Amino acid sequence: MQxxxxxxxxxxxxxxxxxxxxxxxxxxxxxxxVFGLREPNVFSTANILNLLRSMSKYLIIGIGQSYxxxxxxxxxxxxxxxxxxxxxxxxLMTHGVNPLIAAFIALLCCLVIGLINGLLVGKAQLPPFIAxxxxxxxxxxxxxxxxxNRNTDAIASGIGKEASDKFQNFFYYGKTMGLYNTFLVAxxxxxxxxxxxxxxxxxxxxxxxxxxxxxxKLSGVSVFATTTKAYMVSAFCAFVVGLILCAxxxxxxxxxxNMYEMYAVAAGVVGGISPLGGTGxxxxxxxxxxxxxxxxxxxxxxxxxxxxxxxxIGVIVVFAVLLDVVVRRGSRKRIK
Amino acid sequence: xDDLIVSMEHVYKSFPGVKALDDVHFELRSGEVMALLGENxxxxxxxxxxxxxxxxRDSGHMEIFGREQGDLTPKQAQELGVAIIHxxxxxxxHLSVAENMFLGREKTRLGTLSNREMExxxxxxxxxxxxxxxxxxxxxxxxxxxxxxxEIAKALSTNARVLIMDEPTxxxxxxxxxxxxxxxxxxxxxxxGIVYISHRLEELQYIVDRVxxxxxGQFIASMNYQDTTMDEIISLMVGREIREQFPRVSCKxxxxxxxxxxxxxxxxxxxxxxxxxxxxxxxxxxxMGAGRTETTRAIFGxxxxxxxxxxxxxxxxxxxxxxxxxxxxxxxxxxxRKKDGLCTKLSIRHNIALPNLDxxxxxxxIVRRARETRMCxxxxxxxxxxxPSVDMDVATLSGGNQQKVVVAxxxxxxxxxxxxxxxxxxxxVAAKVEIYHLMNKLKQxxxxxxxxxxxxxxxxxxxxxxxxxxxxxxxxxxxxxxxxQEKILTLATRFDKKVATANE
Ligand SMILES: Nc1ncnc2c1ncn2[C@@H]1O[C@H](COP(=O)(O)OP(=O)(O)OP(=O)(O)O)[C@@H](O)[C@H]1O
Ligand SMILES: [Mg+2]
Numbered sequence: 001m002q003x004x005x006x007x008x009x010x011x012x013x014x015x016x017x018x019x020x021x022x023x024x025x026x027x028x029x030x031x032x033x034v035f036g037l038r039e040p041n042v043f044s045t046a047n048i049l050n051l052l053r054s055m056s057k058y059l060i061i062g063i064g065q066s067y068x069x070x071x072x073x074x075x076x077x078x079x080x081x082x083x084x085x086x087x088x089x090x091x092l093m094t095h096g097v098n099p100l101i102a103a104f105i106a107l108l109c110c111l112v113i114g115l116i117n118g119l120l121v122g123k124a125q126l127p128p129f130i131a132x133x134x135x136x137x138x139x140x141x142x143x144x145x146x147x148x149n150r151n152t153d154a155i156a157s158g159i160g161k162e163a164s165d166k167f168q169n170f171f172y173y174g175k176t177m178g179l180y181n182t183f184l185v186a187x188x189x190x191x192x193x194x195x196x197x198x199x200x201x202x203x204x205x206x207x208x209x210x211x212x213x214x215x216x217k218l219s220g221v222s223v224f225a226t227t228t229k230a231y232m233v234s235a236f237c238a239f240v241v242g243l244i245l246c247a248x249x250x251x252x253x254x255x256x257x258n259m260y261e262m263y264a265v266a267a268g269v270v271g272g273i274s275p276l277g278g279t280g281x282x283x284x285x286x287x288x289x290x291x292x293x294x295x296x297x298x299x300x301x302x303x304x305x306x307x308x309x310x311x312x313i314g315v316i317v318v319f320a321v322l323l324d325v326v327v328r329r330g331s332r333k334r335i336k
Numbered sequence: 337x338d339d340l341i342v343s344m345e346h347v348y349k350s351f352p353g354v355k356a357l358d359d360v361h362f363e364l365r366s367g368e369v370m371a372l373l374g375e376n377x378x379x380x381x382x383x384x385x386x387x388x389x390x391x392x393r394d395s396g397h398m399e400i401f402g403r404e405q406g407d408l409t410p411k412q413a414q415e416l417g418v419a420i421i422h423x424x425x426x427x428x429x430h431l432s433v434a435e436n437m438f439l440g441r442e443k444t445r446l447g448t449l450s451n452r453e454m455e456x457x458x459x460x461x462x463x464x465x466x467x468x469x470x471x472x473x474x475x476x477x478x479x480x481x482x483x484x485x486x487e488i489a490k491a492l493s494t495n496a497r498v499l500i501m502d503e504p505t506x507x508x509x510x511x512x513x514x515x516x517x518x519x520x521x522x523x524x525x526x527x528x529g530i531v532y533i534s535h536r537l538e539e540l541q542y543i544v545d546r547v548x549x550x551x552x553g554q555f556i557a558s559m560n561y562q563d564t565t566m567d568e569i570i571s572l573m574v575g576r577e578i579r580e581q582f583p584r585v586s587c588k589x590x591x592x593x594x595x596x597x598x599x600x601x602x603x604x605x606x607x608x609x610x611x612x613x614x615x616x617x618x619x620x621x622x623x624m625g626a627g628r629t630e631t632t633r634a635i636f637g638x639x640x641x642x643x644x645x646x647x648x649x650x651x652x653x654x655x656x657x658x659x660x661x662x663x664x665x666x667x668x669x670x671x672x673r674k675k676d677g678l679c680t681k682l683s684i685r686h687n688i689a690l691p692n693l694d695x696x697x698x699x700x701x702i703v704r705r706a707r708e709t710r711m712c713x714x715x716x717x718x719x720x721x722x723x724p725s726v727d728m729d730v731a732t733l734s735g736g737n738q739q740k741v742v743v744a745x746x747x748x749x750x751x752x753x754x755x756x757x758x759x760x761x762x763x764x765v766a767a768k769v770e771i772y773h774l775m776n777k778l779k780q781x782x783x784x785x786x787x788x789x790x791x792x793x794x795x796x797x798x799x800x801x802x803x804x805x806x807x808x809x810x811x812x813x814x815x816x817x818x819x820x821q822e823k824i825l826t827l828a829t830r831f832d833k834k835v836a837t838a839n840e
Binding site for chain 1: 431474
């Protein structure tokens with residue numbers, strides 16, 4: 001009865017989670033224009049490029065967190081792993097280790113944290129809030145201790161000016177085809193994980209365990225493996241953001257990535273990822289990260305105080321979820 | 337035809353405090369439908385869960401297709417060709433029909449999901465089953481009976497040679513049940529072995545070849561269906577004779593207690609009006625989706641009403657929320673136990689006490705433990721809920737016993753009107769009779785009883801007056817003496833012409 005061909009637009013909107021993602025994009029455009037009207041510089045090319053660069057961090061961690069939100073879990077250790085990645089790679093580079101090798105070692109360390117999260121939540125069945133609270137402190141502690149409880153020196157002091165510039169340009173300062181590399185890195189991460197989530201078996205299982213763990217288990221889905229993969233994805237995303245922060249500063253900062261786990265939740269939720277699991281599209285996370293960054297950028301440009309910025313952002317997050325709840329309640333009524 | 341495909345011997349399984357299986361034997365041959373029968377908590381679900389790899393047995397042998405099997409995982413069982421439709425719905429609400437059907441065994445090409453292929457195959461299976469469903473539809477948006485059909489389609493799509501159905505019909509409409517029986521006969525002819533668990537014993541005659549009966553975790557008997565009688569089956573299940581399946585007590589019909597006028601709520605409750613009198617049980621018959629559940633929910637204040645008036649003992653009561661209804665003395669034992677009826681993470685005690693805390697607490701709001709214990713134990717005993725103690729989690733009870741807890745919650749207090757929505761779904765014969773007795777007791781106490789049920793026989797056997805609904809409207813009313821199956825069915829399918837065509 002329903003197999004009639006829908007128009008392409010209707011079919012697009014009918015994709016699960018697409019409506020929420022599109023609402024986030026619409027909000028993004030409105031917010032952007034409102035700020036632009038008050039401060040025309042918002043529309044300048046330079047600002048747009050900057051905006052894309054600074055939203056990249058939120059986009060990448062948002063992707064990581066979205067994976068967990070969709071499984072119905074959360075990763076509070078995300079921000080600490082960002083810091084750990086920055087500190088480990090920077091410390092190694094100040095000791096003259098080749099950036100590639102330094103990054104590789106940092107990656108391994110981050111993935112270990114992801115694996116531990118997976119074991120604690122997927123195998124030992126700890127509540128994810130508690131398990132990742134533990135790894136959050138642990139990872140931050142490791143980040144502190146790597147360089148003896150202080151920030152690192154400039155990475156150029158170890159690997160030399162030339163290599164340091166190359167590293168910093170690759171992740172932050174350089175441009176390719178007119179866009180900052182940071183944004184391109186984020187887009188690459190987005191494409192890979194978008195594919196993984198929407199086109200592969202693992203992705204399907206991630207939605208399934210977020211929707212109904214028992215049903216997934218009885219269908220032969222390994223909850224442990226799937227949960228662990230999700231935590232590994234988020235650890236990987238944190239690792240990338242750590243490198244970006246390290247490149248931006250040209251050194252390792254112990255507080256790098258502080259609170260990022262929460263920004264990541266906000267980006268996902270604003271983009272329509274249900275914190276209860278089972279629904280959401282990474283496209284939404286993209287919009288969510290952009291909304292987040294546009295707000296921060298716009299409020300800055302019109303000269304709003306930091307306090308006000310926080311309040312606005314807090315209100316927006318709650319409002320986004322509220323909207324989601326209302327939309328969902330509305331659509332359920334229609335079905336009945 | 338007659339080769340043994342499953343053979344289980346000396347199977348034991350214990351849960352904390354319960355011996356769920358105690359030296360059980362079970363055999364299944366290819367090309368036969370084996371009914372697995374027993375009271376609630378007899379261990380039927382536990383046995384089939386061991387066969388399908390959900391639980392591991394404590395000890396015993398299990399041979400599938402002639403090969404001894406150790407502990408299986410659900411996936412291994414599936415690969416061996418054992419599929420199960422679980423008693424409780426197990427669907428991912430956010431995923432589509434096709435995604436649910438292929439969950440855990442998705443088709444991929446080069447690591448990429450082949451959605452087209454899965455949707456096409458799902459669509460073929462659904463069409464074979466004559467299920468009118470778009471495989472891309474999200475499961476959470478389907479009515480329960482359709483979800484159940486998806487569950488069945490999912491099991492069939494694995495090309496299983498051993499198919500287990502744990503109460504597949506408890507939420508299906510009669511049309512769908514007929515379709516299911518047709519499918520079962522086809523599978524049987526193809527040489528599949530089917531294990532069929534149901535408390536609706538009248539279904540057995542249409543499909544079953546043999547029966548295995550369990551009681552209290554033990555194997556009682558196994559025989560050909562042809563060679564036995566229903567009375568024998570029941571007495572083997574219950575361990576004693578049940579004299580009357582539908583005990584009816586007659587009392588004088590008194591004054592009107594409860595009246596609903598012109599109630600509207602959503603499009604499944606349209607201009608509903610009826611009266612309930614003292615000393616009578618009013619049955620609400622109809623097909624699944626006729627709006628009976630929605631009516632009870634609107635009265636109880638769960639769903640908003642658009643208009644309507646509710647009178648209790650001649651006075652109008654305003655019900656905006658559930659607490660208003662409870663305070664007025666109107667209660668509802670809801671239909672979907674997992675969703676509405678129980679807090680599955682809490683104990684039996686806490687579940688029963690929950691709506692009764694007003695009577696259980698002292699002035700300072702502290703729960704009086706002794707009184708609570710008395711209330712719960714009384715409820716457990718009078719409904720024969722099978723559990724070692726009232727402090728067990730309700731999630732560990734067998735399906736039927738969970739249903740009894742739902743009913744027990746509401747019987748522990750004094751009410752004026754009690755609405756039962758499918759109170760006997762998934763309950764064994766003996767417990768059904770207990771629930772009928774309970775309703776009769778309420779009736780004798782002058783409490784108005786509204787009894788929603790899709791099982792024709794019990795409505796005709798227990799209710800004094802029958803109201804039939806279809807598509808949100810009341811389409812007719814009759815006394816029990818006037819009622820016949822045909823009459824009820826005609827009324828239950830009296831769709832407004834306009835609506836019927838609009839829905840095609
Ligand atoms: N996970 C569990 N933990 C503890 N006890 C359990 C568990 N599962 C089942 N039981 C107990 O094992 C016994 C058998 O339960 P089972 O579900 O097999 O009964 P059943 O025959 O399927 O009943 P019904 O007809 O009500 O579905 C019951 O006493 C039940 O309380
Ligand atoms: Mg059962």
